[in-house]
Amino acid sequence: MGLLFWLFDSIVDYLFFYNDNFSNLLILDVPTHEIYVRSSFLLIMLILGVLSSKMIYEHNLTLQENETRFRKAVENFPFSIALIDQNDDPVYFNKKFTETFGYTHEDIPTMEKWWELAYPDEEYRKEVYSSWMDSCSSVIRGEKLCRSEWKVSCKDGSVKDIEFHFTKTDGDQGMLIFNDVTSKKEAENALFLDESRLEALLELNNMIDSNIREITFFALEEAVKLTRSKIGYIGFLSEDESIITMHSWSRNAMQTCEIKDRPIEYRVADTGIWGEPIRQRKPIIINDFSADHPLKKGYPEGHVSISSHLGVPVFDNDNIVVIAGVGNKEGDYDSSDVRQITLLMKGMWNIVKKKRDDDKFREYAEELARKNKELESLDIMKNEFLSNLTHELKTPLISIKGYAELLHEGQLGSLNNSQSKGVSNIVMSAEKLHKRIDSLLCMQNVQSGNIQYDIDVIHVSDVLEKVLYETKLFQGDSLPEIKRDFPASLPFMLGNLNYIEMVFSHLLENAVKFTPVTGSIKVSAYPENGCLHVTFKDTGIGIPKERIPDLFRRFYQVDGSMTRKYGGNGVGLYLCKSIVEGHGGTISLESEPDIGTQVDVILPVMKPTDTY
Incomplete structure (x- = not known):
């Protein structure tokens, strides 16, 4: 800038003020005052240039520090973040992204690769892609942020529920924020299942007039629903836990099974994998029923096809009283399914047990009432018998006692000592018998309230x-x-x-x-x-x-x-x-x-x- 001013000033002096040689005015013979003017301007320009350079440097340094802080904040952000360029290809993943999904930038260099890895199911990929394009369109139309929720397949094979937030940054770049809501979804699902189970138990408690088969069938259908299964069954065990009596099959199992004469009782020792919950005395999950297993014995022709199975034993103190099983869930059975079916079946057993006790008590009460009625009839007969007997005995006894007393007193002739002693015994025995009869008559009067x-x-x-x-x-x-x-x-x-x-x-x-x-x-x-x-x-x-x-x-x-x-x-x-x-x-x-x-x-x- 200073050199340009020097050249400009030399040209002005040559054209308007001095007729000297231009080269002299430019360098060789510059007037003293011009040298001062030009030097001052050069100095000013130099100072301004130094100050400007310093300001630019400090500004660039601040930008670099801000960018570093921003990248550090993004890198340590509690949510997964991905930056994409104008072609929608990823250019940056933060550390949380890799922790959540397992993928790095090397795994996903392009957005096409992301669709392929995150959504391996083609139908679901199409659904998510369509939703993604709608979200991009809304951002382009001026909405600053759009939100969606999809399931994402991670590098380790797990599937997570992810909440997506997408917005455009400066230029044509975009930012994706991923929030892992899997735990939240699981908690919500667990709460929903708990509420459903409690509603089922409440309904069971209201089935006062229902029989045991209706109670178990309702509980079984609820178990199938809670575990998102297709089929299910309930069996009761004998006291020695050696025999399973199949009590209920789910509606779908009954409709699908083509076995005409289904057995009702099974020896536990003869059962295959489905008897393992009894033998091992714990819940057993088999998510791949087609896999080889040493205890598999197959199932007869016409049996419902089984792809997965969950069996749960139900205990009453230390004894297994019920085995409940469900099968053919779309996904895998897990500990949540075990918890739901265990609690539901435990509640069902308590109701069934109470129902059995009530039925036994009712039968006992009816039998007792019948026996009491019989006893009342017998008591009446006995009282009538005793009353008749005592009167029948007392009539001849009076004659015996009267004549014996006459004999003893000598009114009917004299007696020798042996005869007198014998008659005396007759009199005393008759008196004893008379008292016994009076006691029985008195007892009858006391009992009847007629005394x-x-x-x-x-x-x-x-x-x-x-x-x-x-x-x-x-x-x-x-x-x-x-x-x-x-x-x-x-x-x-x-x-x-x-x-x-x-x-x-x-x-x-x-x-x-x-x-x-x-x-x-x-x-x-x-x-x-x-x-x-x-x-x-x-x-x-x-x-x-x-x-x-x-x-x-x-x-x-x-x-x-x-x-x-x-x-x-x-x-x-x-x-x-x-x-x-x-x-x-x-x-x-x-x-x-x-x-x-x-x-x-x-x-x-x-x-x-x-x-x-």
Whole structure:
């Protein structure tokens, strides 16, 4: 710039100011002031040139630093980025791109190669390419950014869900941003499957009135749907896990299978690959059913063709109870499919198990009701039989007892000692039998609720004396020692004399029956808190503590062998309790084996205001 000014100034001086030689004005004979002017301008131009060069250098350096920072940011960007030129061919891939897809720029030098590698399926490639061209058109029309979502095949063979963002940069270049949403899609799909499974379980829980076959068929169809399979089956295992009973086939399997007489039961030991979940006790996935396998046994003609299979055992505690299988999924079975079918079938089994239990309980309840009805009929028959029997026995017994007493008293002639002793035994036996019959009649009245108490004023001391006398009379010398501990002036009570005597007689008879002759029995009676407390205490064989609560049940005896050894019909304590409570009293029993038994009877005494 300075040299041009020097030349320009020399020409001006030559033409307008000096007639000297041009070469002198240019170089050889330049006037002094011109030298100053030209030198100053040259210096200014030099300074300006240096400053301009420095500014340009610094600007270029800044651009280089910005580009470096940009490339570093792009290289470390969390999304995959590709830059493409005006021909749509890739010129740059960042590090995340290679990490995501496995491809480098050497693998994909052109966009054509990208289509070939990323979309090996031709039909899908056409679909994606058409969408890509539409996206490019929208960007060309002025939209700054377009978005699409496609599946991409990676270098390692995996397929990922990728979200694409495309925009034009300066010039004719473009930028592609790839966001890997595979995990997001898997999470969304897992959530969708979980929701679908929960809906299926809710529907199963609502199938209250459905039978087990309807429940299992519904669960199987849902399992096929959740795993995106084509066929499925459910089988129940025997308790020893040796036999599979096929229970349900999916609708598609039933329509496709051409085997007419399908077996229902299979021995686990004879099954092929589909029995492996039972033998290995874990889910088994076979995504290539055509591959060789040592356990494959093939399938019969007409069987559904199988390309893949997933078998899952269902456990109840440690036992396998169900095997569920699905097959012919378009893709590969994975752990998500195992999880869905396992949880669904576990829920189904819990419902089936409850259904079975409910059915068994219903059958049991119906059977129990039928048995109870039969027992009620038998009970009525028994009561009628006992009632008729006791009346039929009592009628001739009265005659026997009456004539025996007449003979014993000598009203029908004198008897020698042997005859008198024999007649005495007849009288005592008839009296015992009479009491047994009265007990049975009393029991019938108690049970039917028809018992009526004719109220008398009872002097308990007299009743106890009579019971003690008759016991000694009937038992003779084979009695344990009986101690009497009650005053003659006990308070009166209101009640039925015959029934109260029956209670005391039964209690004393039991004490005598279970006490050896070397033992002792103590009969006590005394007033206590406005009541009369009567106690029968013996040193007999005693009763186990756990049997005491059952003693007052009708026809209950501690040990059946005791009936044979000691006699009795098991109604004594039952009657005693009924009669005592009917008189407003209580009865209780305490006992220890080999030590003895104590029975306490508490009855209300007669009050001055009582009437009868």
